Structures are given as C-alpha cells and as structure tokens.
Amino acid sequence: MPVSNRPLHAIFAIFILLSLTLSACQPGQGGTSAPPPAPAATQTPSPAYTPTPLPPRTLNVCLGAAPNTLYPLGGPNAAARSVLEAVYDGPFDALGYDYKPVILEKMPNLEDGSVQLASVSVTNGNEVADADGTLTILKAGTRVRPAGCRSDECAVVFDGINPLAMDAMTVMFKLKSGLLWSDGTPVTAEDSAYAFTLAKNEETPGSKFIFDRTQSYEAVDDQTLQWWGKPGFIDPTYFVNFWTPLPKHVWGQLSASELQKSELSSRAPMGYGPYVVKEWNDDSLRLTKNPYYFRAAEGLPKFDELIFRIVPNAEAAMANLINGRCDLIDSTVNLDAQTSLLKEMDRTGQARAYFGQTPTLEWLALGISPASYDDGVQAKDRPDFFADPRLRQAIAYCLDRQAIVSNVLYGLVDVPDSFAASASPLHAASLQAYPFDPEKGKQLLNNMGWRDHDNNPATPRHALGVDRVVNGTELNLTYIATSAAQRRQVADILSQSLIGCGIGVNVVHLSQLEFYAEGPAGPLFGRNFDLAEFAMHTPSVLPACERFTSSEVPSAANHWVGTNVSGYKNPEYDAACSSARQSLPSEASHAENYRLAQAIFVQDLPAIPLFFRIETAAARFDFCNFALDPTAASDLYNIEAFDYGDACLP
Structure with missing residues (x-):
C-alpha cells in the first residue's frame, strides 16, 4: 500500500519505535557508566528538533470512463460530472x-x-x-x-x-x-x-x-x-x-x-470548489487541495491530493480496491455483476458496499395507439388490442415484476406503482396496485371475451365478443427491447409470466440503433409496437407526469419527437399534470394535482413501471461520509467531506 494511504496511527507507531530504538543505543542509558568527558572550552548548542512531516494524504477514486470534457457547459459525461464535483461545489445539492x-x-x-x-x-x-x-x-x-x-x-x-x-x-x-x-x-x-x-x-x-x-x-x-x-x-x-x-x-x-475546445476550460477549468485540476493523463487525473476553498477553515477537504483513476472494467476496479489503488469506486463503473461479491465483502468487513435507487425508471409501454391509427383504425391495421383498459390491467396482474426485483436486482428496490418514486413527498398513497396475481389477470381477460378456447394456457387466447376486435383473433403480442443482458433477463421473466395467463408473446431483441431509430421508421418513436421495454430518466425532484401527456405523443406533426410512445391521450390526465406543473410547491393544488395525475395514470396504464434502476458504489472498509441519493446530480456531491482511517471507525 502506498505510504500516503498508511493510517496515521501506523506512522506514529513506527516513529515511536524508531525513537525508542535510537534512545536505547545512546551512551549513559543503563549498563556500566563511562567516565564523564572532559569539559570543552566552547559548547555548540544542538539544533532544535524538527519533526518529520507526514506525507500528503491522497484520495483515489476509480471511474468507469474517461471524462469527455471538463467544461461545465460542454455536455460532460457521467465521469466528467464526477470530476467536476471536486472543482465546483454546488451551487445547491438535490438530496432526499x-x-x-x-x-x-x-x-x-x-x-x-x-x-x-x-x-x-x-x-x-x-x-x-x-x-x-x-x-x-x-x-x-x-x-x-x-x-x-x-x-x-x-x-x-x-x-x-x-x-x-x-x-x-x-x-x-x-x-x-x-x-x-x-x-x-x-x-x-x-x-x-x-x-x-x-x-x-x-x-x-x-x-x-x-x-x-x-x-x-x-x-x-x-x-x-x-x-x-x-x-x-x-x-x-x-x-x-x-x-x-x-x-x-x-x-x-x-x-x-x-x-x-479550449484546454483552459475543457481540461483544467478554474473553479471555486475543494480541489484544483493539476494533471490529466491517459489513465488518471490529479487534483490538489484548493487553498482558497470557502470551507477550508472547517478542515475541508480532508485530502491534500485527489487522484481519479480510469479503469477499463469492473474487474479492474475491484482489483484496485483490493490492492489499495482505489479508495472509492463510483457508480460510473458498472458493478452490477459484482453485487453478490460486494455484499459478502461488506458483510465480512473487507469493504463497504453502497446500493441506491436511481431516478431512471424501466418501463413496459403498451402500444395503445400505433401511428397507423392516426388516420383512423383500418381493417389492415393491427387489432385494437389495448382500447379497453382492462386488458392493460390484466397484463399488469400477469407480469411477475417481483421476480425481476428478487432475481435480477437482488431485492435492492421495490416494485413501483406509478411514475413517482415511493420516497417522493408527491407520491400518491393508496393507489390502485397490481401485484403479481395471474388469477385476477385471467378473470379480467375472461370478462372481456378473451377465451382460453382449448383449455391450454400455453397457447394464446382467442377473441370472442371482444370490443373492437374480430372474433377468433389470437391474443399474440410482440415484445421489443434492446439486446442488453439485463433486458434479456427481464424479457424472459415477463414473457413467461404473460404466457402463463394465455397471452402469446414474441420477444424481439434489437440493436440500440434499430430500437431508438427516429420515427416513422423506428419501432419505438414510430409507435409501431405492442409491448416495448425501455428506460426514462427523471431529471428533477418532481414526478415526470408530462411524459404521458397528449402533447408528448410522437407523430408527423411534431417530427416524431416525444416520450409518450404509447399514444395515450386523456384530457383529464393532461389537465391534472398541467395544473401540477404550473403551480408552486407551497400551493395545495401542487401536490393535489400530482397525486390526481397518478391516480388517473394507474387506472389507464398506458405503460407499466417495472423497476427503478439501481446504482452501486464500493469503498475501502474504513471509508466514511459517502452516501448514494436518488436525487443527487452525482455520487460525489459531498467529496469535500470524504474521509478514511481512524476518524471513520467506531
């Protein structure tokens, strides 16, 4: 371990031991006394004792990618935002x-x-x-x-x-x-x-x-x-x-x-935060303590030097954590595959593992109104499966979302019930819930006229008297998603649980380029799907009700730009969301309308919230003053207070 990482008590112990050893070797310290020396005519005074200065304290943070720029207005990536937390403090922190x-x-x-x-x-x-x-x-x-x-x-x-x-x-x-x-x-x-x-x-x-x-x-x-x-x-x-x-x-x-483009702003920007950028090499950045930091009188930051190490993958990050080259691995490193190991290391005191919910919500959108319906539903169009909200509700009951949370996300998050996180003060209580209940889902399907014609749940149900659907039509849906490993796991779990209710599912994994292609050709923004799994990030502490308003439906009229890919339209929902977003937090109507929008949403279910994504960070066992927060702009919002060593131990 580098000297700069050695705990202070170890340095003092070495110093004391060395002092005792030297003093034991001095004449006149026990044993046979030697004759006193003859007095000198002139005695030169000994120099004053000067203690050996302690080496500078260094904090090593491992990043999963190189910053693309350090210019705050240059569109910095996640790694750059981590570094910028050390250069600019605030101006405010979003927490809780x-x-x-x-x-x-x-x-x-x-x-x-x-x-x-x-x-x-x-x-x-x-x-x-x-x-x-x-x-x-x-x-x-x-x-x-x-x-x-x-x-x-x-x-x-x-x-x-x-x-x-x-x-x-x-x-x-x-x-x-x-x-x-x-x-x-x-x-x-x-x-x-x-x-x-x-x-x-x-x-x-x-x-x-x-x-x-x-x-x-x-x-x-x-x-x-x-x-x-x-x-x-x-x-x-x-x-x-x-x-x-x-x-x-x-x-x-x-x-x-x-x-x-200037190096003055993009590689070594001047800031007012706890650290100053000094060097930027291919695999690391070195920053030093800012002597003019406005909280310096509080003893902040805790370190003289801050090193950001760029690591190629999670395995390299974990190796650096174990050998002492990383004191902290921030969530720009994808540690998902290391979750079990980190939980065990945390349990046994070898490291600290941090798991948190992000504001990024994974959705299963239902193709209520494909783009082909924009000129009216024609015989050549896909059957109007989702016109009746009971089918959307049946699908929600038939989705084993808890299995995803338990088996894919290690039980680290809860199954969400709306677009608002349960911890948000604007989350609505007592919303209509859709736990995994295939029997209730089947009952809704039967009531609508979707019949298990052959008493075989493994085959798709057929329509018999379903409103706006031709008799004999199979309930067979195409499920599209990207080919990411986690999405493959999720699609496997959800497709099997839907099949158990007699809903046929054809899973199609597409490249990101294909999946997110612009409309009208792209399946997602061109509104040409039955079921689509994707994620949406909420950039504010306020619930993102606007994502499902009528104005957000991608269409030719708005150049296929919008987040309401389901094609959902409900004037009551639009009015509630608009009123919420145009009122002030101190006004009663603010919370009332956000909660009303959620209540309407969970009845209509244009999309089903699957799970909030998790983020993972890891640190040496004696690290402190670090915490993940779902609303923070960066994991390193408190970097000036990060510490390790005796001050962090109980």
Missing part, C-alpha cells in the same frame, strides 16, 4: 427530494419575499406562456391563465383588445460571502450572469427550455442576482434557476464556441 444551498445563503422562497409573483399587463404581440405552458405570441383567441390562476378552470381566452394581467415570477439569489476562485479572485454575481449568457448561446449544447422562458437574469450587486420569468410561466422549481458561476476574468476573452 429537496434542495440544499451550498454557495447560496439560502434557497429562495415565497415566505420571505425572495420570490414574488408580479402582476404584469400584457397585450397583442407580447410573448407569454399560454394555459398549457407553451410559449406563444399573445393574440386574439390565445387561451391563458390570468394573474392568480393555477388551473384550467380559471383560464380565459384573450379577446385581442383589452390588456390582460398575468403573473410573472421574480426570484432573488444571494451568494455567500467569501467565495474565491482558485487564483484568489472573488467569485461575484457577475460570474453567474456570465455563465447564463454562455449557456444561452446557440453554440453551447443543451436544452434552451428555461432560457426561452426567462425575461432576464442579471447581477443586482456583487452577491445578488435576479431571475425574471416571462408572463404566464409559473415554474415550481424556480429555486434552481441559478447558473453556476464561471470565471469571467479568465475566460471572458473567449467565445462560447472557443470555450468548447
């Missing part, structure tokens, strides 16, 4: 479905006046967010929500003549005092306004959703910024409309396009 300020004095809120809803007058030609939250130019016939309105019930149609009052949000953010860049220059509000300007630039990759809905974002003074939204845009996550400061005094002479 809430936000905690890091470089801000507080999270802004309505109660203390740092957030306000101003009534502004709008008229013809003004850009506003309409009643559905879509940006539009106000004109006669535009449906909008006037000032104070948070639901469709109070929306009005603009007459094109009389000015209308609408709400516009203003949010004030205040930086903590004493923030410094790693060159000692103060971090100011102007640095955040500069970051906003760069991020908004068309040369900078990323969504422009929030920029399109921002009236202005500007520095009020050295520590304060104000965000002002466009009329009608009510943002429930207003408190994150703050842009991480970037060093204008260093990068200001470069264009947004140049910053994408």
